[in-house]
Amino acid sequence: MRMVSVKRGVSQNLGFAIAVLLLLALYLTYNMMHPRGFSSAVAIQNSNETVAIAFVAMAQTLPVLLGGLDLSVGAVMTLTNCVASEFLHGSPAQILLGMGLTLLTGTLFGLMNGCIVVYGRIQPIIATLATGAIAIGLALLIRPEPGGNVDGDLGWALTNSVWDFADTYGLAQGGDAWWLRPFADIPVPFLLVVFVAIVVWVPFRRSVTGRTVYAIGSAEGAAYMSGLPINRAKIAAFTLGGFLAACGGLYLAIQTSSGNADIQQAGAYTLNSIAAVVLGGTSLLGGTGGAIGSLVGAMILRVISFYFRILDIDPLLQPLIEGLVLLAAVSFGAFRTLRVKNQLDLFR
Amino acid sequence: MRMSISTENRPIVIASLFIVVILIAGTAYTLSTTGTAPLLSANYLLQQLQTGSFLGICAAGMMMVILLGHIDLSIPWTLTAAAMTATAVGGDLALPTALAVGVAVGLLNGFGVAYLRIPSMIFTLGVDTVLRGLMVAQTGGFAPQDKATPLMLFLAKDKIVGIPAAIVVWGVVSLIIMLVLARTGFGRSIYATGSRERAAYLSGIRTRSVIIGAFVASSLCAATAGVLLAGYSAKAYQGMGNAFLLPSIAAVVLGGTHILGGKGRYIGTLIGVILIVLLNSVLSIMQMPEAGRQIIYGSVIIGMLLVYGRNQRVTS
Numbered sequence: 125m126r127m128v129s130v131k132r133g134v135s136q137n138l139g140f141a142i143a144v145l146l147l148l149a150l151y152l153t154y155n156m157m158h159p160r161g162f163s164s165a166v167a168i169q170n171s172n173e174t175v176a177i178a179f180v181a182m183a184q185t186l187p188v189l190l191g192g193l194d195l196s197v198g199a200v201m202t203l204t205n206c207v208a209s210e211f212l213h214g215s216p217a218q219i220l221l222g223m224g225l226t227l228l229t230g231t232l233f234g235l236m237n238g239c240i241v242v243y244g245r246i247q248p249i250i251a252t253l254a255t256g257a258i259a260i261g262l263a264l265l266i267r268p269e270p271g272g273n274v275d276g277d278l279g280w281a282l283t284n285s286v287w288d289f290a291d292t293y294g295l296a297q298g299g300d301a302w303w304l305r306p307f308a309d310i311p312v313p314f315l316l317v318v319f320v321a322i323v324v325w326v327p328f329r330r331s332v333t334g335r336t337v338y339a340i341g342s343a344e345g346a347a348y349m350s351g352l353p354i355n356r357a358k359i360a361a362f363t364l365g366g367f368l369a370a371c372g373g374l375y376l377a378i379q380t381s382s383g384n385a386d387i388q389q390a391g392a393y394t395l396n397s398i399a400a401v402v403l404g405g406t407s408l409l410g411g412t413g414g415a416i417g418s419l420v421g422a423m424i425l426r427v428i429s430f431y432f433r434i435l436d437i438d439p440l441l442q443p444l445i446e447g448l449v450l451l452a453a454v455s456f457g458a459f460r461t462l463r464v465k466n467q468l469d470l471f472r
Numbered sequence: 473m474r475m476s477i478s479t480e481n482r483p484i485v486i487a488s489l490f491i492v493v494i495l496i497a498g499t500a501y502t503l504s505t506t507g508t509a510p511l512l513s514a515n516y517l518l519q520q521l522q523t524g525s526f527l528g529i530c531a532a533g534m535m536m537v538i539l540l541g542h543i544d545l546s547i548p549w550t551l552t553a554a555a556m557t558a559t560a561v562g563g564d565l566a567l568p569t570a571l572a573v574g575v576a577v578g579l580l581n582g583f584g585v586a587y588l589r590i591p592s593m594i595f596t597l598g599v600d601t602v603l604r605g606l607m608v609a610q611t612g613g614f615a616p617q618d619k620a621t622p623l624m625l626f627l628a629k630d631k632i633v634g635i636p637a638a639i640v641v642w643g644v645v646s647l648i649i650m651l652v653l654a655r656t657g658f659g660r661s662i663y664a665t666g667s668r669e670r671a672a673y674l675s676g677i678r679t680r681s682v683i684i685g686a687f688v689a690s691s692l693c694a695a696t697a698g699v700l701l702a703g704y705s706a707k708a709y710q711g712m713g714n715a716f717l718l719p720s721i722a723a724v725v726l727g728g729t730h731i732l733g734g735k736g737r738y739i740g741t742l743i744g745v746i747l748i749v750l751l752n753s754v755l756s757i758m759q760m761p762e763a764g765r766q767i768i769y770g771s772v773i774i775g776m777l778l779v780y781g782r783n784q785r786v787t788s
Contacts (some may be wrong), residue, residue, distance in 0.1 A: 251774065254777075
């Protein structure tokens with residue numbers, strides 16, 4: 125009985141299962157080849173570089189589950205990055221307020237996206253193309269030149285291991301308490317992402333609103349006829365997307381101690397987030413997948429780029445190899461066409 | 473509605489009216505500051521349209537793909553790759569090589585979308601990344617030293633009986649696309665496939681070939697724009713195509729083409745491009761900083777679509 129349910133669970137989440145295996149294989153191999161593999165330092169560096177794209181990929185997941193696409197996630201991340209670079213200094217209370225303000229900015233922007241999509245009845249991809257431009261404009265207003273002022277302690281504490289975090293703020297006897305030992309080497313950024321995923325995403329997915337998001341992606345008409353709260357779910361999905369993008373922007377500001385209203389960077393994050401979502405097993409047609417998968421997808425994308433540091437590959441070839449890997453990965457979706465029994469199922 | 477404008481033409485009429493509004497607002501601004509009205513002079517408008525022709529040609533190709541309900545995100549580096557190979561090959565073969573690059577990219581995109589059935593959004597994104605990789609590996613990440621050929625310079629910069637040649641090229645491309653969409657079986661198959669691929673397939677349309685054809689058209693247009701842009705700047709450079717992707721999607725949608733496919737007229741796309749080009753030039757005249765530009769740009773797209781781009785509510 126248990127075997128059957130495990131089997132069904134895997135077959136229903138085949139894309140996700142493959143992504144997890146791929147990530148494990150890639151990351152274990154990476155650590156074996158790395159001269160200082162399996163050490164805390166490598167893990168900290170890797171997780172630091174993954175956090176922003178991981179949050180943005182999770183943000184992208186929600187509109188994709190609806191069957192849409194959010195072209196503004198990178199821009200919202202950039203906007204919140206600039207907001208954070210203005211406010212994250214001063215007394216602890218001020219810093220907390222600044223963090224709240226940053227997250228609020230992204231959430232409100234997501235809410236605006238949701239309202240435009242629901243009440244304006246504009247296709248998400250076009251609506252967010254336009255609001256993305258607005259977000260970049262606002263970011264440029266806040267921060268015409270790259271720079272910023274972010275509390276140094278905060279930057280150090282959140283971008284290193286748990287021990288450093290406790291040490292910086294004098295918690296748990298400066299990090300030397302016996303109960304902290306088992307966790308001391310875990311990178312804080314990794315915990316942050318997992319924390320947000322568990323505290324925000326998992327409850328959302330289990331709520332009526334979250335399930336409605338999946339239902340809309342599968343068949344909007346049927347969801348409507350079943351009396352599900354369509355409008356609420358759509359607005360909630362975009363709002364949550366804005367919040368997650370803001371988490372990415374906030375972390376980027378803490379990590380780099382600065383804000384940068386860079387249009388190219390925003391575009392790159394948006395496009396990579398789509399790639400991460402697809403790699404994580406979420407269908408672009410909507411209705412299947414999840415943010416945890418996108419998290420794994422984002423990690424895969426990053427691990428691939430880590431390989432260039434340990435392998436002796438001409439850096440000029442890096443974009444080409446990244447592109448080929450991405451193309452090959454998404455082309456695996458083509459195996460679906462071989463299993464289709466009725467030709468008509470290929471066409472929408 | 474009492475006015476007798478069909479829903480298909482409403483976006484076109486409203487967008488045209490908005491163009492007039494932009495021109496009036498811009499002229500009022502220049503009259504109040506410098507006392508001149510450059511926006512209304514034919515020379516200035518032709519010059520603006522000349523720089524707008526690159527966007528116009530990209531949007532023409534993009535429209536073919538959007539009519540199918542797909543999207544082509546590989547335009548930026550198709551454009552750049554075509555321009556770079558054209559300047560690298562040089563001589564008489566420059567133009568045919570660039571177009572060949574376009575055809576090759578289009579066939580690849582079409583194959584991925586039509587046969588492998590991978591969503592165009594992600595497949596063309598992958599192709600774009602691969603093309604960027606190829607060009608970076610080829611040029612070492614710098615702007616190549618090659619120069620545009622005389623023919624490319626002529627097409628981009630010279631005038632044919634007083635009209636910039638780039639506008640003439642744009643006109644020719646527009647005419648071809650207009651004829652293809654309205655008068656040929658291929659054009660009608662595009663509308664049919666974009667409305668409902670399943671029904672089109674059952675009616676005997678070879679929808680796979682239609683998809684490949686549209687992607688080839690899109691990449692060919694991007695390659696043409698690349699050749700012109702390389703001629704205009706006298707050389708090819710990294711990232712020269714980046715500024716064309718989102719505006720060309722915006723132009724197509726502002727012109728009333730439905731983003732999910734099946735509906736739209738080419739004349740709308742043409743007006744959408746002119747709208748974006750004039751909006752940009754008025755904002756430059758006002759010396760609007762980049763921040764303000766982006767905000768206005770986004771607000772205009774949202775505002776226009778709120779007026780005429782609203783979907784039907786899903787109720788069954």
